[in-house]
Amino acid sequence: MRDSVTNPGGGALVDELLDLALEAAERAGELLRDGRPEDLAVAATKSSPIDVVTEMDLAAERLITGFLGEHRPADGFLGEEGASTAGTSGVRWVIDPLDGTVNYLYALPTWAVSVAAEIDGETVVGVVAVPMRGETFRAVRGGGAYVNDRALRHRPAPPLEQALVSTGFNYVQSVRDHQARVAARLIPRLRDIRRGGSAAVDLCDVAAGRLDGFYERGLNPWDLAAGALIAREAGALTGGRPGRPASGELAVAASPGVFEPLSALLEEFGAWHDGRG
Structure with a gap:
């Protein structure tokens, strides 16, 4: 040890x-x-x-x-x-x-x-x-x-249109299709979107100031537990749908100043929805 x-x-x-x-x-x-x-x-x-x-x-x-x-x-x-x-x-x-x-x-x-x-x-x-x-x-x-x-400390919050945000995609095709539509609506409102392939790394990159934000639907407790704590302790905000904690329905982490407008767009665009029914 x-x-x-x-x-x-x-x-x-x-x-x-x-x-x-x-x-x-x-x-x-x-x-x-x-x-x-x-x-x-x-x-x-x-x-x-x-x-x-x-x-x-x-x-x-x-x-x-x-x-x-x-x-x-x-x-x-x-x-x-x-x-x-x-x-x-x-x-x-x-x-x-x-x-x-x-x-x-x-x-x-x-x-x-x-x-x-x-x-x-x-x-x-x-x-x-x-x-x-x-x-x-x-x-x-x-x-x-x-x-x-x-x-670590989160990146100073830019205007949302200058924010670099990462996301991930579910493995179920119908859910992926809906997530792609959400991303297509988000891209014109942001600097750009990244897809790294590891939620834990994305959350840590928010903490390290390498990303302004991150969101994803369909995460499990093991995807979130460590990375979300690291992001919060670096001063970032974490949550789910407005007023709710991060969950499988939706997880969001971002610098203060990016978190609320990003969360509002994700709610408007139905990022919490699985695209089925």
């Missing part, structure tokens, strides 16, 4: 959770970066034939849950590839062992390991490791956000 990271926002338990999250994400990132086979194959599909799981997703989740379970056997787990236990300690780990699986499958660099810790249902620690960038993002509730050893 590495030396404890200075954490102005937490006590001994949060320090322990942060150290464990950092170590677990680093180990999984090294496995994924160094162990990727040249003939990497799809192990299974989820919602559609393009929503894939590789053998490495499964191996990374086993590594993370095994490591955390060894150190904290009473904790619960929620993981993208099936880890789900209630635990008895009040702590639950929310894990995406490989966010950006399709990028990883194609040897594109934008993928990440996301590890968050909740205490009594509230996210208190978030770590997103992006191995191909050599970056590890981290945050604790009330303690700020960092990438490696550099403090």
